[in-house]
Amino acid sequence: MSVKMTNERYSHIDLLKFAIECFIRVGVPRDDARLIADHLVSASLRGVDSHGVLRIPDYIDGVERGYVKVNPRPRILKETPISALMDGDRGFGIPIAMKAVELAIAKARSSGMAIIGVKNLGHVGMLAYYTKKLVEENLLGFACANCAAMVAPWGGSERILGTNPISIGxxxxxxxxxxxxxxxxxxxSAKVLIALKEGKELQPNIALDRDGRPTRDPKAVLEEGTLLPFGGHKGYAISLVVEILSSALIGGPTSKEVPFHESTQGGFLLAALDPLIFRDKDEFEKDVLRVIDIVKNCRLREGFSEILIPGELEDREYELRIRRGIPIDLETVKSLKAVAEKLGVPFPNKIS
Structure with missing residues (x-):
């Protein structure tokens, strides 16, 4: 969740303005710059610091290195009433993924469901951003993506799969x-970098060094080491499915073929489902609340004070950071200030 070594807090409004201006300075159109900035600040507000404002320098670097285009021409390659395949023309992933969200909403409204695949795009950021947009339209959402290889398959000792995230709303x-x-x-993978910045060891049994030996050293992982799938063979199975949905299904690259940079992505798959194709709205909502009530009222285990629903912790962190500001570790502040100086953008004042 949150970055622990936090010595400075910043207003989310100030960070949003700063991020918008940074992306405009490298040639990103204002509307796209606002989408990217809103996404990164939203991630930081939810406590998902690994996908928040610390990504600004990496995204800028991605433009400078040619991994990402600032003025792409995304297009639809193939379309049906419930599906579409898009080519992002190597543009910033966040605004292109938002086009997929808009298309999915329109198709789900007319046909009850939609599935959109996008290839050839930059890093899409926090997947919850997109499933939350679908949920706000009273749709169930699913998203997944593959990315540069960083994870060994179960039983393996080299980078084959990406961290391959999934989100459901x-x-x-x-x-x-x-x-x-x-x-x-x-x-x-970004949390490995955060651990390195904070001088902390990783948890045991989650990573290997370049020789395939277990390690807790984040530096050893970043230097040709590998992460392991969550839950052993079960996490590996899910990761492999995400790999196929994000590459083979839509014609995107495998994780091994994605350039290793924080601004890159493999493929992105988004699905939306209108619950009305199965049930009356009131009936569905009543039963969702009933399930949550059953779960929430489970007898607690020793050491726990409540049962949380997925997303609840992030929602609480969001409210806290809206009031108190976004905490940023000093190493990240330093890198953000370096970007500000290079681009000639004023850096926000910290909250006293």
Missing amino acids: IPVPGGNPIIVDMATSAIA
């Missing part, structure tokens, strides 16, 4: 939605 009447968003690796 379910609307909850009168409350915050259920939002599942997780890497299929034991941890997200």
Whole structure:
């Protein structure tokens, strides 16, 4: 969840303005710059710091290195009433993924369901951002993506699969939605970098060094080491499915073929489902609440104070950070200030 070594807090409004201006300075159209900035700040507000404002320098670097185009021409390659295959023309992943969201909403409204595949695009960021957009339209959402190889398959000792995240969103009447968003690796790759910045060891049994030996050293993982799938062979199975859905199904690259950079992505798959194709709205909502009530009222295990629903912790963190500001570790502040100086963008003042 949150970055622990946090010595400075910043207003989310100030960070949003800063991020927008940074992306405009490297040639990103204003509307796209706003989408990218809103996405990154939203991730930071939800406590998903690994996909938040710390990505700004990496995204800028991706433009400078030619991994990402600032003025792409995305197009639809193939389309049916319930599906579409898009080519992102190597543009920033976030605005292109939002086009997929808009298309999925329109198709699900008219046909009850939609599935959109997108290949040839940059990093799409936090998948929960997209499933949450679908949930806000009273649709069930699913998203997955593959990325540069960083994970060994179960029994393997080299980078073959990406961290290959998945997200599922379910609307909850009168409350915050259920939002599942997780890497299929034991941890997200960006959290290894955060551990390195903080001088912390990784948890045991989640990573290997370049020789295939277990390690807790984040530096050893980043230097040709590998992460392991979550849940052993079960996580590996899910990761492999995500790999196929994000590459073979839509004609995108495998994780091994994706350039290793924080601004890159393999393929992106998004699905939307209108619950009305199965049941009356009131009946569905009543039963969703009933399931949540059953789960919430489970007898607690020793050491626990409550049962949380997926996404609930992030929603609480969001409210807290809206009030108190977004905490950013000093190493990330330093890298953001370096970008600000290079681009001639004023850096926000910290909250006293």
